[in-house]
Amino acid sequence: MTKEFKRNSGRKVDEIRPMTAKVGIIPNADGSALFSFGDTIAIAAVYGPKKMHPQHQQNPEKGTLRCNYNMISFSVEDRIRPGPNRRSTEISKITEWALEPILMIDKYPNMVIDVHIQILQASASTRCAGINAAAMALAHAGIPMKDLVSSVSIGKLDKQLVLDVDKYEDSVFDEGEGSTDIPITMTPKGDLTHIQVDGHISKEQLKEAIEMAKKATKEIYALQKKALKAIGEN
Amino acid sequence: METSRLTGERIKQYLAQGKRFDERKPEEFRKLEIEIGVSKNAEGSARVKLGNTDVIVGVKMDVTEPYPDSLEKGILMVTAELSPISSTRFENGPPKFPAIELARIIDRGIRESKVIETEKLCIKKGEKVWNIFIDIYPINADGNLIDAAGIGAMVALKNAKMPKYDEKEEKVIFGENTTKNLPLAKDLVIPITFYKIGEEFIVDPTQEEEDVSEARITIGSANGIISSVQKGGQEAIKEEEMIKVLDTVEKVWKDMFKNIEKFLK
């Protein structure tokens, strides 16, 4: 693995795209936030805790987290027909699983916390941006949480591991072993709440990827924290 | 929160004195903010804020077969998705009436005014024409989604660039836009919606005000030429009221146009 690996964008292998994080962007919501990795922009709104409808989905033992991830039709080059699709349905569930371990919603039986994520502009790593926005929005909404979570994608381009995959790297790069996408979500302590691998990778490199994510999520966490604390300054 | 009956009474009483809670005049809009090109993968896009109402509109294009009754004209399709991200009043799922109505009102204003020169969107008569999609997404709903969406649609159209079309491969090359604008008439066709509360009419209501209104009338116009009118709501509008609205719309449009122009520079 040479340090001279050239990324299409000119970034270093361990360089994340410029990120932005902002809290409180949707006044109607109980909590809301925006998060971006370069050209990938996600917004999230949290409504709840409130009574769960439909009633048969109520859990009498604890609260329910319900996430909905959606890419707006013009967030990508090839327009997406409005409405849910299999990919957004899967990512919605994965987002729930990435967030649930840190939530303390035992004391909200029969209630639901709705998290709505919309991708306004997509250039890969959309689920990671969505999770980052959702974590901030949940905190903003005053939901009791053990910690935040931070999410980033690691890519393997041919044999090289890179941080924060962009659109080119995700869909165009095709040299050697091709492109492998590894989105990872972690707590600041390094607990994994979400990991996926799409591609072709050895055990050693996957371990390395996780280490890389650990470092990167620290940087992301610092930004999320800053955005939440800046709330007084809006 | 649903607007309480009490507050509704106060809104009506105050309006009977010609006053509104936020000190606006009945024909006055909230602070307008427009951001152009907010979504890069769209051929054109805009984010419009009227007070706390926040809407994002995008223009996407594609090439398709024309309709059999207009073989040389491009196609327009307007969609609105009222997502619960913007308000507790919306639910996920297939579009319900408010989303359909919103899209159709915006569609009507643009289509009937012929602000899009659809004959210039023909690539090959009878076989290939450009299809314009205008998609509307509220981000925060605080009243008057119609006008905010209408402004957004117009601005997104104005700032849109034609994508590249590969004649040989017969497909659109997305991500490589030309510098050509869409074939649009000069005018800015904007919907202005008048909401009836008691015996008074206001424009650009907050959600509270909109909850209390019993009828509304949307007029799509540019420079005094009206291209679309749509009445909504359960109450009737008297003839004198209708005339008053028609007399007022041109001035309101002019003020709005001046405001929008600032952002288009």
Add this chain to the structure above:
Amino acid sequence: MAEENQRKIVIPGETIFKGNDYLPGEGTEKRGEEIVALKFGLAEESNRLVKIIPLSGAYSPRRGNVVIGRVENITFNGWVIDIEIADRAFLSLIEVPRFVNKNDMDEIMDIGENVIAKIFSINQRGIDLTIKGRGLGKIEEGLIIKINPNKVPRVIGKEGSMIKMIKDETGCNITVGQNGLIWIRGDKIEDELYAKKAILFVSEKSFIKGLTEELKKWFEKKEK
């Protein structure tokens, strides 16, 4: 303890204090030797007890709370009241301070009308309300506004000082519901809107120090 340390904004998972000197209060937990925040808000320490004052989030109903709600439904023996939380609250016939004819319940209070009530019991079934008591009952007219329930203590102020200032300066009758709904009644609509503005000012600046002074200055500026 320096003023600066007494109130700082913390996020979930953040360590507020290290050391065994402190005790974990509401919204915090002890992890090893650290007091860690479990909610987003202002960390406050007093007498070694560390707690979080939330800046946002839902209302947690408590017995004795005065709340403002809207009649959602009328049943055979009472009114179902929406107090803007997940659980519905119920006002029984017998908790009204006068005889109620079961056929005239909608005359007492109809669907859509607003009421000031007190929570007298919270149990498995839900929340039970009463309007027996001073200042409780149906609201005839005025303005109802909503603020974040976490801001209510600030709007009321220490021993009611903040809300008293607002009442005096605007000449309005104001009842602040713990659920964040507030009723304002004045002689003129202008007065009611003035009170609304003052309340929103306090609510938006709820996390700054010296808020009472700030409000005083705000009123002085408005007088000019």
